[in-house]
Amino acid sequence: MLGLLILIIYYAFMNKDTFIPATNNEVLKSLDQLNKGNRNPSRQLVFDPSTGEFVVAKQSDVLPADATTINSIAQDGFANARSL
Amino acid sequence: MNDTRKEYETAILERYFPKRYVFASIKNQSVLQVGIKSQSAKVYQLCVVLPGDYPNAMPSVYIVFPKALKDCNGKSIKAFSHEFHTLECNKEKVEVCHFLPSNWNPQKSLYLVIMKVKIWIESYEGHLSTGKPISAFLKT
Numbered sequence: 001m002l003g004l005l006i007l008i009i010y011y012a013f014m015n016k017d018t019f020i021p022a023t024n025n026e027v028l029k030s031l032d033q034l035n036k037g038n039r040n041p042s043r044q045l046v047f048d049p050s051t052g053e054f055v056v057a058k059q060s061d062v063l064p065a066d067a068t069t070i071n072s073i074a075q076d077g078f079a080n081a082r083s084l
Numbered sequence: 085m086n087d088t089r090k091e092y093e094t095a096i097l098e099r100y101f102p103k104r105y106v107f108a109s110i111k112n113q114s115v116l117q118v119g120i121k122s123q124s125a126k127v128y129q130l131c132v133v134l135p136g137d138y139p140n141a142m143p144s145v146y147i148v149f150p151k152a153l154k155d156c157n158g159k160s161i162k163a164f165s166h167e168f169h170t171l172e173c174n175k176e177k178v179e180v181c182h183f184l185p186s187n188w189n190p191q192k193s194l195y196l197v198i199m200k201v202k203i204w205i206e207s208y209e210g211h212l213s214t215g216k217p218i219s220a221f222l223k224t
Contacts, residue, residue: 021123022123023123024206024210027206028207028210028214028221031206032221034223035223047100047199049099049101052104053123068100073199074222074223076183077187077222078182078183078200078204078222078223079181079183079185080169080181080222
């Protein structure tokens with residue numbers, strides 16, 4: 001029992017900095033927030049080069065200096081057939 | 085693209101897309117081929133065509149795999165569509181809009197272009213699951 005408890009505490013601490021992959025729905029919600037003018041959401045989606053996926057990061061999380069957030073990519077807009 | 089610029093682009097791609105890209109020449113055109121995984125783990129292949137005067141001119145991006153993407157009704161995605169943010173589309177590929185021409189400058193990189201297309205892909209999958217047009221997710 002004590003061993004199991006130690007194992008749970010170990011994994012809780014080991015994984016506290018692990019970012020969770022975002023779902024497609026979370027990406028769409030993030031884009032929706034940006035479209036509504038909220039450029040400072042409480043949760044940021046950051047590109048993780050090791051997996052090639054966006055992961056969820058809280059505003060309080062310390063991100064690498066070269067982290068790419070979905071906001072930084074999407075905020076200057078997207079072209080469409082009318083804008084070309 | 086000159087050698088110095090290619091080294092610069094390669095360094096960024098190696099950082100963010102290690103082992104998922106290759107520069108090639110197809111029909112005398114310089115291209116960058118990149119594999120991208122969506123958040124739902126679907127795999128897409130992009131072909132970024134580099135104009136002769138890149139980075140002064142903006143590259144064109146085609147999704148070449150899966151071939152001929154379908155919309156939520158199972159029909160081929162419309163070409164030159166405001167709703168889908170597409171340009172040329174045929175049985176082989178779909179050309180995706182990315183940077184606004186007014187926002188393009190030589191400081192932008194192929195990495196940023198690929199990230200724009202990654203967001204387009206997420207919006208496309210959002211279209212498949214909700215039926216909303218891609219333009220509902222991507223602001224211009």
